[in-house]
Amino acid sequence: MTATAEKKLHDCRDAWVETLVELGQADPRIVAVVNDSVGSSKLGPFQSEFPERLINVGIAEQDMVGVGAGLANGGKIPFVSAASCFLTARAMEQIKVDAAYSEHHMVLVGQSPGMAYGELGPTHHSIEDLAWLRAIPNLTVVVPSDPEETRQAVRWAAQHDGPVFIRVSRMGVPDVNPAGYEFAPGKAVTLREGSDVTLIATGTVVSRALDAAELLASRGVSARVLSMPTISPLDKDAILAAAAETKGIVTVEEALTSGLGGAVAELVVQHQPVPMRFVGVTGFAPTGEVGWLLDHFGISATGIAEAASEIVGA
Amino acid sequence: MTVEEDLVPEVHVEDVPQEAFTVIGRVPEGATREEAIAHLRAAARAVRGRDIRMVRAAGLGHIGGEFSVIDILVTLYLDSLHMGPELLGDPDRDRFILSKGHAAAALYTTLAAAGFIDPDDLSTFMQPMSQLNGHPARTKIAAVEASTGPLGHGLPIAVGTAIAGKLDGSARRTFVVTGDGEMQEGSNWEALMTAGNHGLANLCVIVDRNRLQQGARVADTNDLEPLPDKLRAFGMEVIELDGHDHGALRDAFANVPAASGKPTAIVAHTMKGHPISFMSDNVAWHHKVPSAEQVEAALTELEQS
């Protein structure tokens, strides 16, 4: 149905671990902290090369984030990596206090987020993470959309002196950023120019927004596509320009719409009110595989195009 | 040693079991100990056989931890629990919580064997809109007392149900099964402290002590030992037994509430993947999905078990 179907899909965890190993080779301060999640974080290669620098606290997420903060205090650069659902839901106060409030240089890596765990159900989905984390001051929240962006975000976080959350997808995604792309924290990326409506998408579903723009073009609607790799802080200028230059905004995310959608709406409603539609997850998912669930919630080219059509009246 | 995780399902619709799974029912009233054990053994064999085929068909599941806990589940539901389909709304029913919710397929199959869910529904395991989710949800299945999946939730909830039972002066008991890796979660130790201090004799915690977690041995990850001593220090009456011995399990369950007035903690020594030779005690089988040939080999071994 969509162009994505024919493109090569990548598990961004591969880019994440390759980059971490490179960073580890260059800087002995780089350590990984995990919760029995070596396999699910694809950290095998890092563990083989630096067995002492991988701290596995077992199934204990609060301990994991606290230990990470202590390692940062001890001069290490910890990458705390676990399934995003457990990392964020279980250790939220450690993220708030030990990472963000304390302004520790530590990187929280939320693996397999959104509904990647499909039929394992809502306990294993991480749809709340964007809404929760954007509510925490001082925390940079990065949601890469493809392997190259994942690589650059991990490198940037290693040298950024502050707490960062990076959401690493395992659901296959195509490359969406142009050759020579450079990730800049807090900056949106214009992937497609357009004048009627703007689609603002993040992470795993940026490719679906691009497919929707294609679909809209075939119906004579010109859609701008902004990829938003940083949810907090937001690229206010790019969003307000889109609000001023097009008829309205559709946000697209593999998360509750109170994540990216809520963040964009808070800005737009104050400074440049325009019609908006929110494409994302709207409740606890029924049983189903991730692709089926995305379609179920309308996070598809057709669902996004439909939301855009409501705005432009086409 | 660690294993690479891959929970991306490869569904094998052609392998969905077509023939009906039969309700096995409880150990008959008045059965001798030997008869009861024979009933439970046969039931456990049937549950394992169906479980492995469900996991194969869904392309997802946690076969290792399912096979380690099935004897415990079958003994509880088909014998020890004061709980049956007719007692679902009864406030005085015994409560059971599977805290290690990743063994959902084992729970569903046992619930079907005990008549709580329609055996025909087993073929919908993890299919779109199925009530049989990858982790048990209390909103989807009446017999499920607590939604689990994230580890470290069941025991605190069990402590709450036990306190409520005590407040009501009810004779009902609460049983909860945790994984041994799961005992690394601090919430469990917070709950045990509460259980000990409240003298919850109506509570029984069963630790499925298979010595393996997701990626490695528990001892090589963040060791639990000396587990029995720790449980004792938290005020538990501790029993160690072979978690595949139906006789030992039913005797231990019959002893709850303990005469000492303390909560009971059973350290059930088990093997992940039991009794299949190529799965048993092998960390690779935490959530590996068997090939069609491996299912056949396992079914043959089960027949002989």
Ligand SMILES: Cc1ncc(C[n+]2csc(CCOP(=O)(O)OP(=O)(O)O)c2C)c(N)n1
């Ligand atoms: C809070 C939380 N962290 C991580 C996981 C991922 N996980 C699922 S099963 C498992 C290993 C469980 O090991 P154990 O408790 O020993 O269970 P068993 O060996 O009986 O399968 C892990 C880490 C989880 N479900 N919940």
Ligand SMILES: [Mg+2]
């Ligand atoms: Mg275990």
